[in-house]
Amino acid sequence: MSAWRRPARALLLLGLAAALGCRIDATDTGAVRFWAMGREGEEVQQLVLEFERRHPDIHVRVQQIPWGAAHEKLLTADVGGAMPDVFQAGNTWLPELVALGALEPLDERLARWPAIDRDDYFPGIVDTNVVDGATWAVPWYVDTRVLFYRSDLLAEAGYPEPPRTWTAWTDAMLRVKERVGPERYAILLPLREWQPPVILALQRGASLLRDGARYGDFQSPPVRAAFEFYLDLFRRGLAPRAGDTALANLYQDFARGYFSLYISGPWNIGEFARRLPADLADRWTTAPLPAPGDGYPGVSLAGGASLAVSRGSDRKDAAWKLVEFLSQPAQQVRFYRLTGDLPARKAAWADEGLPRDRRAHAFWIQLQSVQSTPKIPEWERIAAKISQYAEAAIRGTMTIDQALAGLDRDVDNVLEKRRWLMRAAGR
């Protein structure tokens, strides 16, 4: 008896599940599908509840996507025709999604916003969402890189105030290094990170690519000057020649004074506060990046995540309402409290008193001068090449000239398809 009963029961269950599945789909045809990543995807559910209360006719289904898989999943979803109606996207992914034709241009909808709302964003961040002259997304939260440093060690070295120029910066690092000895360093610049050399190059006014991003422009004087400065930090022993494998625990090493300065983003405000020993709580802080000459602060990278609407969606209006809702200063404040992600709206910063917060202040200043990396789909690949050649130069397997020439050659190869497409489009 029971021998046939079990499969029968399984079949019954399967049938039931199938029927239920159909029912879920049937009731959900009106739902707006919203993909959000990692922790943001978890916390945004609470905001979505409020949105649904205010818009009883719109049902939102939030799907949480892990950060590590998000980029790939968006690409495959686009190919498979399974894109959500609205989604969170790292703003460096936008050029690629634009090339895929996956995004709905938002200029017309944004034009209906009052000017006061449109001007409430950091211009450098908004710029990352503009590709080929159209706006493709609305900033959700922002992110850039500033200097995290041990205020006690810098003060001992004669810098109670953070350095404002490259010259002062170098001097401060030399003095720190002198005090900490050969086993410890002034600054940590993990070899895998392309951001530090790129930030330095942008600060010198480099464009990185030339002729409408058709060719690499790494042998130009500004990039060279930035690379000289960057390599010098390793040559003079101010930064360890260490990849991420040599770092067992960033926070422990920072606490022990293995390094005193570190270029990092807003996520580390929370992490440092949580993970550093209690006696260190008042011995570290943040500062905007020094500038090569006058004009403090020097520019940093425009990062963060934006909200975008799929071109293929048939619920664009409802999706847009969700984007507008999440962009309201009150929701931005709530979201900041839930996640610690820095709000994209300046009004939300003011409401939270963030510009005056000791450690958020540096970000407030820095966000006024941020710049985006070249907005082309190939950028991530070029960035990987930059760290690869920078590493070769740091290790001395290449001279700076060989590295920059090799970089230009490789980047020109990477951009070959882009040149062909631009020629074909008659641009």
Add this chain to the structure above:
Amino acid sequence: MGRGRINPAWGFVGPALLAIGAFFFVPVAASLLLSFTDFDVYAVARPDRLRFVALGNYARLLGEPRFWTALGNTAYFVVVGGPLSVGVSLGAALLLEAKLARWKGFFRTVFFLPVVTTLVAVAVVWRYLYHPRHGLLNLLLGLAGIHPIDWLGDPRWAMPAIILLAVWKNFGFNMVIFIAGLQSIPERLYEAARLDGASAWQQFRRVTLPMLAPTFLFVAVVTMIGYFQLFAEPYVMTQGGPANSTLSVVLLMYEEGFRWWNMGYGAAVAFVLFAIILSLTLAERGLRRLQPGAR
């Protein structure tokens, strides 16, 4: 058998053939075609942005220094890591099959354990062992008076570190196969050898090794093929660094294909690797034919 009558065997092998065809041969053929195009992120949405480049990908690949670096690293891993792994496996098998060995089942399990452990978990632990300042390995070297080595951060030491990890992780599998091989050698051969006055070394050289020859070939081929596909170890430990010193061919393929979405170029890397492995496997079979006593 009359015309129009289908051999009933097809009915039995049909489903399996269909599955293999649909999920193996079709994708392989498709990726071969892909390797003659420049399929990339631009071409995903717009087929008109796809170009047929014939052997262009292969030509570019052979002209790229990074590919040769990757091939060199992979060859280093196979040439050093392969024999080392086989040697350690054989040694462990001999020890476990020795007359004096106790607790055989226990040690067999312990030695086999790394094989079934998740590599990512293993990598986390080994990264701590290899840590230049706080690692156990450098601590032990320090006791012996040897200067600390930046195992995963120094381009000279990164590959040896990967090899060490890979050998430790994989030797248990080959060890089990060698044990099976050793157990199938009839005891009477050893008895006869002993009666003839053969020493332990002579027994090993004249009885054990020749009797293990087929096992050896199998282990060598499988290990070589597996080691050529080096990917997971550098992927989780070093991401190909430092300075590309642990970049393997498969890691290069993964980067091109799945990180940068250059599917065409990535497919070309895969087929070059396939050609290399195939020719080496055929060469190994050829070697076996040259062996005296083989048919």
